[in-house]
Amino acid sequence: xxxxxxxxxxxxxxxxxxxxxxxxxxxxxxxxxxxxxxxxxxxxxxxxxxxxxxxxxxxxxxxxxxxxxxxxxxxxxxxxxxxxxxxxxxxxxxxxxxxxxxxxxxxxxxxxxxxxxxxxxxxxxxxxxxxxxxxxxxxxxxxxxxxxxxxxxxxxxx
Amino acid sequence: xxxxxxxxxxxxxxxxxxxxxxxxxxxxxxxxxxxxxxxxxxxxxxxxxxxxxxxxxxxxxxxxxxxxxxxxxxxxxxxxxxxxxxxxxxxxxxxxxxxxxxxxxxxxxxxxxxxxxxxxxxxxxxxxxxxxxxxxxxxxxxxxxxxxxxxxxxxxxxxxxxxxxxxxxxxxxxxxxxxxxxxxxxxxxxxxxxxxxxxxxxxxxxxxxxxxxxxxxxxxxxxxxxxxxxxxxxxxxxxxxxxxxx
Numbered sequence: 310x311x312x313x314x315x316x317x318x319x320x321x322x323x324x325x326x327x328x329x330x331x332x333x334x335x336x337x338x339x340x341x342x343x344x345x346x347x348x349x350x351x352x353x354x355x356x357x358x359x360x361x362x363x364x365x366x367x368x369x370x371x372x373x374x375x376x377x378x379x380x381x382x383x384x385x386x387x388x389x390x391x392x393x394x395x396x397x398x399x400x401x402x403x404x405x406x407x408x409x410x411x412x413x414x415x416x417x418x419x420x421x422x423x424x425x426x427x428x429x430x431x432x433x434x435x436x437x438x439x440x441x442x443x444x445x446x447x448x449x450x451x452x453x454x455x456x457x458x459x460x461x462x463x464x465x466x467x
Numbered sequence: 468x469x470x471x472x473x474x475x476x477x478x479x480x481x482x483x484x485x486x487x488x489x490x491x492x493x494x495x496x497x498x499x500x501x502x503x504x505x506x507x508x509x510x511x512x513x514x515x516x517x518x519x520x521x522x523x524x525x526x527x528x529x530x531x532x533x534x535x536x537x538x539x540x541x542x543x544x545x546x547x548x549x550x551x552x553x554x555x556x557x558x559x560x561x562x563x564x565x566x567x568x569x570x571x572x573x574x575x576x577x578x579x580x581x582x583x584x585x586x587x588x589x590x591x592x593x594x595x596x597x598x599x600x601x602x603x604x605x606x607x608x609x610x611x612x613x614x615x616x617x618x619x620x621x622x623x624x625x626x627x628x629x630x631x632x633x634x635x636x637x638x639x640x641x642x643x644x645x646x647x648x649x650x651x652x653x654x655x656x657x658x659x660x661x662x663x664x665x666x667x668x669x670x671x672x673x674x675x676x677x678x679x680x681x682x683x684x685x686x687x688x689x690x691x692x693x694x695x696x697x698x699x700x701x702x703x704x705x706x707x708x709x710x711x712x713x
Contacts, residue, residue, distance in 0.1 A: 403618075
């Protein structure tokens with residue numbers, strides 16, 4: 310919120326000079342915080358899952374089902390304003406449960422092709438926490454470890 | 468209203484009683500986002516101008532073929548609303564006819580925002596009136612107040628969003644998640660208050676729903692009919708549940 314005020318002030322003081330406004334945005338410390346803060350939208354979550362696993366859907370239309378399941382039917386925001394972009398619009402309890410169910414199904418399907426800690430390390434780099442690494446180590450199976458990786462706090466945020 | 472489970476976006480689910488409450492009183496709010504023709508749902512057949520103004524759209528008078536179900540000498544119900552007529556006769560139904568919000572512009576979405584935020588402006592409030600109503604329930608009467616609001620759908624609609632904690636639930640189309648995986652997730656979220664809280668709510672609600680509605684009826688695997696019935700339709704990032712044939 311503080312940075313919103315700073316950027317708004319920069320905009321007003323410069324009488325709408327956009328480069329000055331951009332500087333205020335870039336100078337805000339939140340812009341340099343490496344900590345992911347925002348809950349991914351279903352779209353971000355699905356794309357990043359496919360990228361983390363380095364796979365492409367066998368059939369392009371197969372990609373549509375998870376979007377619908379997770380509550381973001383592709384190209385159908387339901388409002389001219391587009392999809393909402395606040396975390397609170399996406400982090401409902403049931404939305405999390407649907408992600409869990411989808412992640413479990415994805416883990417089951419991909420267990421034979423992935424090494425969970427390698428996949429997680431490549432996808433998250435330094436963001437992968439020790440706590441999550443421990444959970445992946447201790448998982449009951451490869452498929453469960455993959456599900457836990459997808460559902461880890463660091464992978465659920467951006 | 469000393470207890471309320473506020474259910475948005477519900478058209479076709481059995482009665483639920485999720486909220487932690489002494490009373491069985493519930494407030495259920497159903498938002499028909501496609502809108503409703505009030506003159507067809509509750510035709511004023513006794514109005515002398517009704518038939519001529521509506522012409523082929525007019526519902527015939529009670530007692531004739533395809534005629535309205537009479538409520539009184541002026542108003543009736545569409546002939547397919549027989550159960551609502553029974554409720555009216557038992558004194559359980561009130562119709563507030565021809566009511567509208569002050570919004571007079573042309574955006575369907577802004578109109579819905581007015582309906583849900585409870586102010587005269589589309590952006591008049593970031594919270595919904597139902598969430599604020601929950602806040603007005605005396606703390607003494609609201610044991611476990613965070614359980615009072617429930618959205619049926621994946622996400623919480625504006626009408627129920629706000630400072631009061633509410634939660635959401637929708638039937639699942641995928642196989643049930645093993646308790647072991649849920650326990651490990653709870654451990655994974657131990658340092659993440661938001662995810663921990665959501666997981667807590669989600670598992671509590673799923674357990675209740677399974678107990679109350681029968682897990683086999685919720686899981687599409689065992690019942691393909693359920694999958695067909697609960698076809699999700701997208702609106703604002705939350706789900707509406709379409710009744711079969713709608």
